[in-house]
Amino acid sequence: MKFSRTSASRGAGSADVTGFYDDDTGxxxxLVxxxxxxxxxxxxVVLGFDPQSASTDASGVDAILNYARNEGLEIEWILDTHPHADHLMASSLLKDRLGKPNGIGAKVTEIAELWRNYYNMPDAFDPAGDFDHLFQDGDRFKIGELPVRVMLSPGHTLGSITYVVGDDAAFVHDTFMMPDVGTSRCDFPGGTAGELYDSLQAILALPDRTRLFVGHDYGTEYRTEPAWEATVAEQSRHNQHIGGGRSREAYVKQREARxxxxxxxxxxxxxxxxxLRAGRVPAPEDDGNSYLKIPMNRF
Known part of the structure; x- marks a missing residue:
């Protein structure tokens, strides 16, 4: 983990936000x-995973927990924005270690139904058993005394959610990327460009000063160091895909072509x-080892 950076609280009602960059997956x-x-x-939070050897690595998780401990922070929540397709989530591991509740959007149950078919595993996945909270659009809770509001933000997946924390921070996952890059893909099962456009517009309706924290960054030809924070005003004016008031029709055409x-x-x-099991590996079989099932020629 080469990069971490803190966006300091702006005062009452504003969170300290530290971002930790995962080099392997961008x-x-x-940590909010x-x-x-x-x-x-x-x-x-990412649990390291090597697809060549199908092995996991918790060193990145350890680094984040050590940082929180050194800062005197007590972790109350383990949250994910959606079932990620590019990295292994650390939700289950963190829940086991910390004994704190984990959460994700309620529509993960619909995503699980899609993937039961793709994996031909009709009895697989029980999100209600693996996550303590399945958040609905509009749900509210607190981090300390900071209010958190959940926004359903489909497009990248049908069940992606945004966490709006305090009065000036939103965790917008795979919707926006940095303004000089644009927006995230929406071609996975259950994703649509039209819904992503609508989600982007809903996020842009937040106050202009709101800090938007994105889910991924891979740098650009002109910017080699990763970045992950931009305001609503910056995204609205300068985003390569949607800035300046691009129409829904033009956006959908561009996004689908890309x-x-x-x-x-x-x-x-x-x-x-x-x-879809909160990052848990499958149960060991009779030889004591766990196995993954990979569909052939489906994609």
């Missing part, structure tokens, strides 16, 4: 803290069958 993991109570939440050129993430078929 994912950003977040109420500076008054020192209570915190983890969002979209997605048609993209390969599957190299971890997708491995990690989704675990992420």
């Amino acid at each position: 994912s950003i993991q977040y 803290a109420d500076p008054q109570t020192r209570k915190a939440a983890l969002i979209d 997605d048609a050129t993209l390969p599957l993430p190299d971890r997708m078929l491995h990690v989704l069958q675990m992420n």
Whole structure:
């Protein structure tokens, strides 16, 4: 993990947000803290996974937990925005270690139904058993004394959610990318460009000063260091795909054309069958080992 960076609280009602960059997948993991109570939440934390050897690695998780401990933060929540296709989520591991509740969007149950078919595993996946909270659009809870509102933000997946924390931070996952890159793909099962456009517009309706924290960054030809924060105003004016008031029709045409050129993430078929279990590996078989099932010639 080469990069971490903190976006400091702006005062009352504003969170301290530390982003941790996962080098292998270009994912950003977040530690969100109420500076008054020192209570915190983890969002979209990555458990290392090597698709060549199908082995896991918790060193990145350890680094984030050590950082929280050194900062005197008490983690209250383990949160994910959606079942990720490019990295293995650390939700289950963190729940076991910390004894704190985990959560994800309620429509994960519909995503699980799609993937039972793709994996031909009709009895697989029980999100209600693996996640303590399945958040609905509009649900509210707190991190310390900071209010959190859940927004359903479909498009990338049918069940993606955004966490709006306090009065000036939103964790927008695979909707926006940085303004100089544009937006995220929406060609996975259950994703649609039209719904993604609507989700982007709903996020842009937040106050202009709201800090939007994205789920991924891979740099650009002109920017080699990863970045993950931009305001609503910056995204609205400068986003390469949607800035300046681009129409829904033009956006959908551009997004679908771009997605048609993209390969599957190299971890997708491995990690989704675990992420639909909150990152748990399948139960060991009679030889004591766990196994993954990979569909052939489906994608």
